[in-house]
Amino acid sequence: MTTVATSPVLCAHPRASLDEQDRKQASVDRSGYVPPTFADGVIFAQDIDDVVLAMQLAHKHGATIVPRGAGTGLAAGASAEAGQIVLDLSRMDKILEIDPVEATAVVQPGVLNAAVNQAAGEHGLFYAPDPASTAICSIGGNIATNAGGMWCAKYGVTRESVLSLLVVLPDGQLLRTGRRTIKGVAGYDMNALMIGSEGTLGIVVEALLRLRPKPKHTSTLVAYFPDEDTAAKAASAVIAERLTPSVLELMCGKTLKAIDAALGTDHGSRGGALLLAQTDGYGAQLEMQALQDAIAPLAGHIEIARDQEQAEALIEARRQAIPSMELLGTASICDIGVPRNRLAEAFA
Missing domain, CATH: 3.30.70.2190 (Alpha-Beta Plaits)
Structure with missing residues (x-):
């Protein structure tokens, strides 16, 4: 494993930071777990190209990448320590499209769950997965952990509300999973496989979400x-x-x-x-x-x-x-x- 001083991944990535405070903040989440050491560095991804470059460099040099969203997880899934590099996706926080007719939304992973619901609400729609941390948790993290929430009793967890994903694989290749339609029965369900995998199979950089009509009563x-x-x-x-x-x-x-x-x-x-x-x-x-x-x-x-x-x-x-x-x-x-x-x- 490369060290902070000589890490080709960090040295070659334009969004990388070696600042001690950045490394410390990126190495912990809301679980309360504090690792014995902090990550070698953190990369703040601004777009898909940043994530692709990070994974290509990590693959080339054998570096360990820990993806991070809003850091609201309670199971220490986003914690990192020496010998690892955090890939922070929180700045990829745009809602790219809402289709009120098809009742879908295309979003980046860093957008907050509550922001999606606010935008959907303007069209009389809502996004069903609603963890208790809805105001501060990101869609990417929800997908990584297959989050549920109070409405899952009727509407299911995240897996039931994600139609398609754009994923960066460990070697930097892009893979699109799922489909744009509610019904899709052909082939392996790679979409379901990615949801809940906590970044171990790939990093979500875009998601097509299923929205639902807001109940009248x-x-x-x-x-x-x-x-x-x-x-x-x-x-x-x-x-x-x-x-x-x-x-x-x-x-x-x-x-x-x-x-x-x-x-x-x-x-x-x-x-x-x-x-x-x-x-x-x-x-x-x-x-x-x-x-x-x-x-x-x-x-x-x-x-x-x-x-x-x-x-x-x-x-x-x-x-x-x-x-x-x-x-x-x-x-x-x-x-x-x-x-x-x-x-x-x-x-x-």
């Missing part, structure tokens, strides 16, 4: 339970009734206390766990009534949001769960996946 419910086990049983009851809420989120008692302390709310005084549900579409109210009926035997208190402002406040409280916990100290975050009808068992 939504209904939002918050229910409080004595403990997490009961709330989990209520969530399973929703699934057992064959309902498909767009949002179904459970927060435990400790999380509620952290949110209350940070936001000045009083969720923790109403129960030891909370279930947040939202339905959408023309039948939103009817589906919400069925959902309410399913969980009522288990809930201590149920409240339907009276207006959009209250609904958004409840959604925002969920988005602030991790930041609220981080205010209390170091938070160790991980995800698990279990069959929905065994959620209560997993909690127990």
Whole structure:
């Protein structure tokens, strides 16, 4: 491995920086993990040509490249140390095209998730994957980790909302995966393979995203339970009734206390766990009534949001769960996946 002083990759790349502060900032993410050393240098890509050149040089000289987006990941995927070079894509942050008829958007990897939704919203559309960090996370990072979010209960994770990718392979070659149409059944699904690969197979430099019509109606419910086990049983009851809420989120008692302390709310005084549900579409109210009926035997208190402002406040409280916990100290975050009808068992 080449060193900082003699790295041909850094010396030959016009966007490279050896500045200690740049290297330090590029070597850590929001996971809280701090590597023992920092990357040899960082390349700030401005366009596709920069990424191609970086990968060609790295391939030629056997250098290790660590791709980085907004650095909001919680699993240390963007951390780097000595012997590695960070390739920062955050400056490739343009929305290149929105097609309101086909309901698609072409974006660069550094564009923020919230920015895509804001732009799509002007056409009555939305981008479904919405991680809690939507305001600060980038689409490239979402694709790399196959991010989900609250709406994945109904609309799926990132893989279900990306139609095509332009990827720079490890040797600098360009590969386009997927298709521009909703239906595409021919050949190997290289698109799905790239999504969730965390930059190990190639680096995404452009993405064609699938947008969806904004629901005409939504209904939002918050229910409080004595403990997490009961709330989990209520969530399973929703699934057992064959309902498909767009949002179904459970927060435990400790999380509620952290949110209350940070936001000045009083969720923790109403129960030891909370279930947040939202339905959408023309039948939103009817589906919400069925959902309410399913969980009522288990809930201590149920409240339907009276207006959009209250609904958004409840959604925002969920988005602030991790930041609220981080205010209390170091938070160790991980995800698990279990069959929905065994959620209560997993909690127990």
